[in-house]
Amino acid sequence: MEQFTADINLACDLDRQDELACFRDEFVIDDPNLVYLDGNSLGRLPKRTVNFMRNTIEHDWGNRLIRGWNDGWINTPTELGAKIAKLIGAYPEEVLVTEATSINLFKLAVAALKARPKRAGIVSDGFNFPSDLYILQGIVDLLGKDHHLKLISSADGITIAPEAVETAITNDTALVSLTHVAFKSAFMYDMARVTDLAHQSGALMLWDLSHSVGSVPLDLNACNVDLAVGCTYKYLNGGPGAPAFLYVRRDLQEQLSQPMWGWFAAQKPFAFELDFTPASDLSRFRVGTPPMLSMKAVEPSIDITLEATMEKLRSKSINQTEYLIFLADQWLTELGFTLGTPRQAEMRGSHVSLRHPESFRISRALIESPPPAIQVIPDFRAPDNIRLGITPLYTTYTEIYQALDRMRIIVEEKIFQQYSDEQLAVT
Numbered sequence: 022m023e024q025f026t027a028d029i030n031l032a033c034d035l036d037r038q039d040e041l042a043c044f045r046d047e048f049v050i051d052d053p054n055l056v057y058l059d060g061n062s063l064g065r066l067p068k069r070t071v072n073f074m075r076n077t078i079e080h081d082w083g084n085r086l087i088r089g090w091n092d093g094w095i096n097t098p099t100e101l102g103a104k105i106a107k108l109i110g111a112y113p114e115e116v117l118v119t120e121a122t123s124i125n126l127f128k129l130a131v132a133a134l135k136a137r138p139k140r141a142g143i144v145s146d147g148f149n150f151p152s153d154l155y156i157l158q159g160i161v162d163l164l165g166k167d168h169h170l171k172l173i174s175s176a177d178g179i180t181i182a183p184e185a186v187e188t189a190i191t192n193d194t195a196l197v198s199l200t201h202v203a204f205k206s207a208f209m210y211d212m213a214r215v216t217d218l219a220h221q222s223g224a225l226m227l228w229d230l231s232h233s234v235g236s237v238p239l240d241l242n243a244c245n246v247d248l249a250v251g252c253t254y255k256y257l258n259g260g261p262g263a264p265a266f267l268y269v270r271r272d273l274q275e276q277l278s279q280p281m282w283g284w285f286a287a288q289k290p291f292a293f294e295l296d297f298t299p300a301s302d303l304s305r306f307r308v309g310t311p312p313m314l315s316m317k318a319v320e321p322s323i324d325i326t327l328e329a330t331m332e333k334l335r336s337k338s339i340n341q342t343e344y345l346i347f348l349a350d351q352w353l354t355e356l357g358f359t360l361g362t363p364r365q366a367e368m369r370g371s372h373v374s375l376r377h378p379e380s381f382r383i384s385r386a387l388i389e390s391p392p393p394a395i396q397v398i399p400d401f402r403a404p405d406n407i408r409l410g411i412t413p414l415y416t417t418y419t420e421i422y423q424a425l426d427r428m429r430i431i432v433e434e435k436i437f438q439q440y441s442d443e444q445l446a447v448t
């Protein structure tokens with residue numbers, strides 16, 4: 022690991038030595054005054070996507086019209102799935118791009134519970150993204166309240182001990198549903214170990230990879246994962262509300278049945294038969310007509326990630342989060358900040374949460390300070406986290422330096438006191 026100093030020259034040197042530096046030029050970056058550390062909520066726009074979408078709209082839609090489906094749209098969900106499969110260590114026929122993460126979680130969790138009819142337990146944790154928990158609560162309600170949801174809790178607010186997972190899973194557990202990298206603390210589970218624990222007790226394992234895909238290397242096949250879902254608009258830069266993906270292990274596909282029997286899940290959608298027969302492959306996890314424009318936009322950005330390779334992205338991400346934590350230790354600890362993320366790199370994803378009692382107003386000051394101040398976009402996560410997302414495809418060391426320097430100034434000079442703590446609709 023690097024020996025860091027809190028000197029801007031070091032940041033410039035690290036940027037010069039960065040072998041992934043050329044990828045920054047793949048993205049539309051038109052505001053030199055903006056440090057964007059929110060690629061873990063909405064990734065930047067790739068330049069390739071702009072031209073690709075112009076052609077998709079003008080030619081594929083404008084000229085080809087309905088013929089576009091047979092020209093290739095119909096296979097887009099599986100073709101994009103095959104590309105994502107390379108990023109997550111899956112076979113191409115195990116991944117499908119479709120719907121939103123929440124909807125995919127619903128389909129796969131219900132399918133898993135139906136496959137374990139004698140068991141009533143669902144295990145998740147208190148770090149999970151609320152939408153995941155709401156979906157699981159809704160499923161318990163829908164299925165007649167015979168199931169129960171148990172949440173593993175964290176002793177330190179940052180990590181979850183493997184022993185806590187072990188205790189929570191019993192031989193009544195049907196499904197273990199966890200997010201691999203926690204959205205607040207960035208804590209990352211040992212996927213192989215937890216999947217193994219679920220299997221030892223006969224449960225199915227469902228991972229949410231929203232903060233993992235494009236951020237950490239994954240090998241679902243090596244871990245023998247049953248089911249997974251994930252986002253494409255975060256580290257994969259697919260665009261606002263871009264469709265999500267789902268993964269179902271090959272040998273489970275024919276055994277599982279998801280509850281939304283739309284025509285695209287049928288064996289022969291265009292036979293227009295009156296009774297549903299599910300497709301025999303992963304297509305049975307589809308529902309309706311895919312949103313082709315937003316789905317197309319995912320393609321160029323996955324290609325960029327594949328070109329950079331997950332190994333190099335992870336190595337840069339680790340070095341950048343280490344650098345960020347070093348600067349936080351140097352400058353921010355004495356100003357009342359604490360680290361809300363595991364210190365050990367192998368236990369975290371690609372963002373760092375810094376906690377402070379005034380986090381909300383500090384994050385508003387970061388975002389809204391007028392020029393000539395540098396504007397920094399992190400995001401605020403209640404109650405007191407400022408979440409700084411590192412996207413190694415385009416985040417520079419200089420930006421990390423500038424962001425932390427700005428946080429220091431905002432607290433030292435009490436600039437945050439000029440901002441109200443009125444909550445906004447989207448934070």
Ligand SMILES: *Cc1c(COP(=O)(O)O)cnc(C)c1O
Nearest residue numbers: 121122123150200204229231232
């Ligand atoms: C971002 C995120 C989601 C988003 O779900 P949508 O259905 O796309 O809104 C779900 N789960 C996790 C863990 C996330 O981080």
